Amino acid sequence: MDPQQQFLKKSEEAKDLFIPHLSTDPVVFGFDQSELKVLLLQMTYRKQWLLPGGYVKKDEDLDAAAERVLRERAGISDVYLEEFAVFGKKNRSEFYFEDFDESLWHKQRFISIGYYALYNPDNANLIIDEFSEKCEWIYLSQLSEIELAMDHREIIEKALLTLRERISYKPIGYNLLPEKFTLSELQKLYETILGKELNRGNFYRKIKNLGILRKLDEQRRGGAHKSPDLYSFDEENYKKALENGLNNW
Amino acid sequence: MDPQQQFLKKSEEAKDLFIPHLSTDPVVFGFDQSELKVLLLQMTYRKQWLLPGGYVKKDEDLDAAAERVLRERAGISDVYLEEFAVFGKKNRSEFYFEDFDESLWHKQRFISIGYYALYNPDNANLIIDEFSEKCEWIYLSQLSEIELAMDHREIIEKALLTLRERISYKPIGYNLLPEKFTLSELQKLYETILGKELNRGNFYRKIKNLGILRKLDEQRRGGAHKSPDLYSFDEENYKKALENGLNNW
DNA sequence: TCAAAAGTGTTCACTTTACACCCATGT
DNA sequence: ACATGGGTGTAAAGTGAACACTTTTGA
Known part of the structure; x- marks a missing residue:
C-alpha cells in the first residue's frame, strides 16, 4: 500500500x-x-x-x-x-x-x-x-x-515571542536545561531567548542574588581552560521567585 | 411556544x-x-x-x-x-x-x-x-x-489577570474610557485593573511625561469642589508609547 | 602559558517611592 | 469653608549598564 x-x-x-x-x-x-x-x-x-x-x-x-x-x-x-x-x-x-x-x-x-x-x-x-x-x-x-x-x-515565531514575555514568570530555564549546567550555559539560554547579549558580571550577580541556584561540588571537564562549576536549580526557591517575577530582562 | x-x-x-x-x-x-x-x-x-x-x-x-x-x-x-x-x-x-x-x-x-x-x-x-x-x-x-x-x-478572573499583564502594552485605557476623561478617572482605572493604589503626584508626572494625553479646554462640572480638567488621548503618541510599553506598573 | 571561568568592586545615570507642600476653585 | 484637583520639590532607595581587575585552573 x-x-x-x-x-x-x-x-x-x-x-x-x-x-x-x-x-x-x-x-x-x-x-x-x-x-x-x-x-x-x-x-x-x-x-x-x-x-x-x-x-x-x-x-x-x-x-x-x-x-x-x-x-x-x-x-x-x-x-x-x-x-x-x-x-x-x-x-x-x-x-x-x-x-x-x-x-x-x-x-x-x-x-x-x-x-x-x-x-x-x-x-x-x-x-x-x-x-x-x-x-x-x-x-x-x-x-x-x-x-x-x-x-x-x-506559530513558531509567536511561541518564541511568548517565551520571551514569560521568561521571568515561568520555569523556562528549569525545563530547558539539563539537571546540571554551568552559569554560562544559563546565560547563553537567556541571551538566545531574549535575543540580546548580557553582561557576564551583572548576570552572575543577579542570578546569584535570586537564590535560585545550588552550586554543586562538580565541574564540567573538557575544555582547554578552567573547568566551570556545575549548578542545579533550587526548586523551592525557584518557584517562590517566579511568583514575583525573576527580573526585568 | x-x-x-x-x-x-x-x-x-x-x-x-x-x-x-x-x-x-x-x-x-x-x-x-x-x-x-x-x-x-x-x-x-x-x-x-x-x-x-x-x-x-x-x-x-x-x-x-x-x-x-x-x-x-x-x-x-x-x-x-x-x-x-x-x-x-x-x-x-x-x-x-x-x-x-x-x-x-x-x-x-x-x-x-x-x-x-x-x-x-x-x-x-x-x-x-x-x-x-x-x-x-x-x-x-x-x-x-x-x-x-x-x-x-x-474565565472572567483569567481575563482580568490578562488585562493586568497587558496594561502597559495594549490600548486598554483608550478603549475603556470615554472620549474625554479626567486624570483621576484614568488613575482610578489603573488602580482597579492593577488592584492597588497609586500615588497621585507620581501618577500625574508619569502620565504627563509619556506625552499620551492632550489637555482639553473643558472641565467636568458638578462636584462641590474645583472642576477637574478634561483630557483625551493623543492617538499617535499613545500608539508609539505602547510599542515600548507604557510603564512598569 | 594561555584561554576561559569565577568572583568582586565601583561608578554613573536614572527611576521609583513616599511624602509634603503649595495654590486654585465650585458649591 | 472645604473638599477636591493641579502642580511641584525633594530625599532615600533601588536598578541597570559598563567596565575593569583579580584569581583559578585544565590542557
Whole structure:
C-alpha cells in the first residue's frame, strides 16, 4: 500500500474519534550547543516541514491531547506544556491537502491551539510516526532555509515571542536545561531567548542574588581552560521567585 | 411556544451552520463610576448568569465570530477584542444542559476560546437576544453574589489577570474610557485593573511625561469642589508609547 | 602559558517611592 | 469653608549598564 493510500485508510478510522475542525500544534523547544532548536516533522508525501500536531479526542482534556500527540508523533513524554495562542483564520490550512479529494475531512477548516513545550533534548528518544518520514530537531537559525507548511512558521515565531514575555514568570530555564549546567550555559539560554547579549558580571550577580541556584561540588571537564562549576536549580526557591517575577530582562 | 421548545427549534437550525464542540466566550469589560463591570446574560430557563458566548461558523474567522456573537447577543459592535486563553477541560460544560435530552448537541463537550473586550458602556445600547431574559452590566464587586454558569467565573478572573499583564502594552485605557476623561478617572482605572493604589503626584508626572494625553479646554462640572480638567488621548503618541510599553506598573 | 571561568568592586545615570507642600476653585 | 484637583520639590532607595581587575585552573 502506498503512503498516500495508507494515510487515507488511517484518516477514515480517525474521523469519529476526534473533534472535527480542531487541532493542537505543539512547538517543542530544546536547548543545545548554546542554541535553541524546534522539533519538526516531514510527512511522507510532502517536502514541507510540520509541527508535530494532531487532533483532540472527543472525550479528552485539551492539555491531555497536546501531551498525547507529542508522545504519539515524536516519542516525547513528561514535557512542560503551555497553551499560548489560537490560530483561527478560516483559510489557514486550505492549501495543505490540495492534492487530495474534497471529501477528505482533513481538508475542512481547522482551528489550531498553539502550545509551547520545553524539553531537554538529551532526554529525547525520538520516534517517527506512521505519517512521517522524518522527526528532527531544527535549529532556529536554520528555520529560514526550510519550507514550513501552512502558518506553522508564524506559530513558531509567536511561541518564541511568548517565551520571551514569560521568561521571568515561568520555569523556562528549569525545563530547558539539563539537571546540571554551568552559569554560562544559563546565560547563553537567556541571551538566545531574549535575543540580546548580557553582561557576564551583572548576570552572575543577579542570578546569584535570586537564590535560585545550588552550586554543586562538580565541574564540567573538557575544555582547554578552567573547568566551570556545575549548578542545579533550587526548586523551592525557584518557584517562590517566579511568583514575583525573576527580573526585568 | 414555551421558551424551552423555542430553544430546541433554534438549536436544530444551528446544528449544521456551526463548528461543533467549539465556542467563543467574550468577557466584555466596561468602566463606570470608577469601577469595572462585566457584561452578562441570564437565560430564560436558568437563573445562572452567562458570558455572551456563542458558536463559530464553519466558514468564519475566529475573531469575526467573537465580534458577531457580541453583536447578536448583546447589540454591541465596534469593540476592541483580543483572544487571551483557551478553556478545554473535557467536563467543563457537562452540567449546564442537564435538563435536556442527551441528543441535544449543546450537551456535547465544548472547547471555548476566551476573548476579552473593552467597551465604553456609554456607547452601549444593549439588546436582549432570543435565548436570554436579561443582558446587564455587573460590577466586579458584585460578582461574588451571583451564580455563574460552568467555568465562566474562572474565565472572567483569567481575563482580568490578562488585562493586568497587558496594561502597559495594549490600548486598554483608550478603549475603556470615554472620549474625554479626567486624570483621576484614568488613575482610578489603573488602580482597579492593577488592584492597588497609586500615588497621585507620581501618577500625574508619569502620565504627563509619556506625552499620551492632550489637555482639553473643558472641565467636568458638578462636584462641590474645583472642576477637574478634561483630557483625551493623543492617538499617535499613545500608539508609539505602547510599542515600548507604557510603564512598569 | 594561555584561554576561559569565577568572583568582586565601583561608578554613573536614572527611576521609583513616599511624602509634603503649595495654590486654585465650585458649591 | 472645604473638599477636591493641579502642580511641584525633594530625599532615600533601588536598578541597570559598563567596565575593569583579580584569581583559578585544565590542557
